[in-house]
Amino acid sequence: MQAxxxxxxxxxxxxxxxxxxxxxxxxxxDEPAATLAAKATEQSKSLVKKTKITFNIKPDDGAAQEQKxxxxxxxxxxxxxxxxxxxxxxxxxxxxxxFIPRVEAKKVDTMTFMYATETRPLAAKGLLKPLDAxxxxxxxxxxALNMDIVKQISVGGDGKAYSIPIKGNVQMLLYNxxxxxxxxxxxxxxxxxxxxxxxxAKKLTDPAKNKYGIQINGADAEAAWKFQNYVFQAGGDxxxxxxxxxxxxxxxxxGVQALQFMKDLKWKHKVAHPNVLTNQDESMRLLATGExxxxxxxxxxxxxxxxxxxxxxxxxxxxxxxxxxxxxAGWLMGGSIAAFPNYATDEEVIAGLKVIYELxxxxxxxxxxxxxxxxxxxxxxxxxxxxxxxxxxxEAASIVKEAVKKYAVVPEGNIKFDPFADLAKGLKQExxxxxxxxxxxxxxxxxxxxxxxxxxxxxxxxxxxxxxxxVLDRNxxxx
Numbered sequence: 356m357q358a359x360x361x362x363x364x365x366x367x368x369x370x371x372x373x374x375x376x377x378x379x380x381x382x383x384x385d386e387p388a389a390t391l392a393a394k395a396t397e398q399s400k401s402l403v404k405k406t407k408i409t410f411n412i413k414p415d416d417g418a419a420q421e422q423k424x425x426x427x428x429x430x431x432x433x434x435x436x437x438x439x440x441x442x443x444x445x446x447x448x449x450x451x452x453x454f455i456p457r458v459e460a461k462k463v464d465t466m467t468f469m470y471a472t473e474t475r476p477l478a479a480k481g482l483l484k485p486l487d488a489x490x491x492x493x494x495x496x497x498x499a500l501n502m503d504i505v506k507q508i509s510v511g512g513d514g515k516a517y518s519i520p521i522k523g524n525v526q527m528l529l530y531n532x533x534x535x536x537x538x539x540x541x542x543x544x545x546x547x548x549x550x551x552x553x554x555x556a557k558k559l560t561d562p563a564k565n566k567y568g569i570q571i572n573g574a575d576a577e578a579a580w581k582f583q584n585y586v587f588q589a590g591g592d593x594x595x596x597x598x599x600x601x602x603x604x605x606x607x608x609x610g611v612q613a614l615q616f617m618k619d620l621k622w623k624h625k626v627a628h629p630n631v632l633t634n635q636d637e638s639m640r641l642l643a644t645g646e647x648x649x650x651x652x653x654x655x656x657x658x659x660x661x662x663x664x665x666x667x668x669x670x671x672x673x674x675x676x677x678x679x680x681x682x683x684a685g686w687l688m689g690g691s692i693a694a695f696p697n698y699a700t701d702e703e704v705i706a707g708l709k710v711i712y713e714l715x716x717x718x719x720x721x722x723x724x725x726x727x728x729x730x731x732x733x734x735x736x737x738x739x740x741x742x743x744x745x746x747x748x749x750e751a752a753s754i755v756k757e758a759v760k761k762y763a764v765v766p767e768g769n770i771k772f773d774p775f776a777d778l779a780k781g782l783k784q785e786x787x788x789x790x791x792x793x794x795x796x797x798x799x800x801x802x803x804x805x806x807x808x809x810x811x812x813x814x815x816x817x818x819x820x821x822x823x824x825x826v827l828d829r830n831x832x833x834x
Contacts, residue, residue: 475787478511523742559648576794587685684781738763740774
């Protein structure tokens with residue numbers, strides 16, 4: 356569906372008091388003063404020209420009716436409240452392949468809801484509007500933002516903010532508490548280091564019963580997506596800016612150490628489920644059935660384990676990913692952002708930032724309560740930790756905590772960290788340049804190591820680095 360082009364109209368404000376209106380009238384009115392004041396207010400609003408913007412937050416046709424109603428009601432409330440803004444919800448599922456030509460043709464939404472990975476590459480291509488100056492004009496939003504998160508996912512290579520964080524998720528260690536108990540492990544004390552992870556995985560492994568300590572995802576690009584958690588924990592990264600050019604760095608000593616660790620789980624310690632060429636969907640089945648004692652996953656897949664594969668909520672433990680050598684913490688953060696096309700007008704950007712504040716940062720208890728109720732009706736497993744984009748000591752945080760406590764179905768004791776405090780210690784962002792192509796190339800190296808005991812991690816990563824650097828030079832560094 357083609358996004359509706361936003362129509363820009365200059366904003367001006369006309370102030371009319373009820374006293375002035377009645378004073379100019381030659382006819383006396385018997386209406387109460389309160390009624391006259393209300394009419395004056397409505398007349399004043401009608402004279403204020405609105406900046407019309409579109410935002411691709413309309414649910415698809417398959418969404419729960421409660422979710423559709425919630426979005427419609429939120430949009431109506433914002434339009435009623437903001438006298439100078441008119442917002443329309445559109446449906447557009449972001450992809451880089453469709454977004455770029457839409458921007459070039461000036462047919463993209465005023466604001467676009469997209470993946471958190473997209474800020475840097477799109478900003479580097481000059482397709483997004485820098486937002487720093489506009490945030491100063493919407494101080495309520497700037498004050499509410501968690502600037503640590505902004506720096507991680509919303510800043511371009513020039514240090515300017517090009518997007519606003521909306522929602523976040525993080526890779527966590529999901530484990531089967533019943534299997535822990537069965538193996539003589541304390542389900543309230545998940546592994547905190549790589550060494551402990553291996554120790555626990557050995558106790559959870561019993562090939563005769565088709566039970567293994569951990570599941571490794573090696574399918575398609577997902578292999579590299581999960582692999583980078585281990586790279587972070589080894590103290591490395593997937594790519595880096597060197598002498599003004601982006602280069603792969605996953606084949607560094609730290610990256611090799613990470614892949615060697617994965618190889619050892621499979622071949623040396625023999626604690627990985629034999630089917631290593633699976634995706635996250637299969638991980639949830641293995642977690643639910645107990646075939647795998649531990650897996651890596653985001654908050655949303657817990658609902659899959661429960662609803663699709665019959666997992667018991669009481670048996671799902673949730674912890675931070677173990678730290679690597681030297682105590683390095685690193686867990687992959689993903690999520691979504693809102694960004695503006697490079698041709699957006701000043702008025703449209705300011706109007707959009709006001710809408711973002713009203714929708715995501717100025718939380719209303721009743722609205723949040725309805726949102727969580729809609730999640731429950733949609734069979735989402737409420738209570739699984741996620742990344743919150745606002746300040747942890749804000750009123751918004753307090754409102755969310757209340758709603759989670761009210762609707763959570765995950766036992767509080769199953770979660771072994773504070774999502775508002777502990778997550779910030781190790782959040783890492785996906786590669787800022789050509790992430791999806793990088794994943795595809797690196798996954799080939801990972802799959803080789805996981806299926807061939809004689810494969811050398813260093814050699815395979817070096818091969819992938821050559822291919823990734825070609826892509827970076829062609830698509831990024833040439834500018």
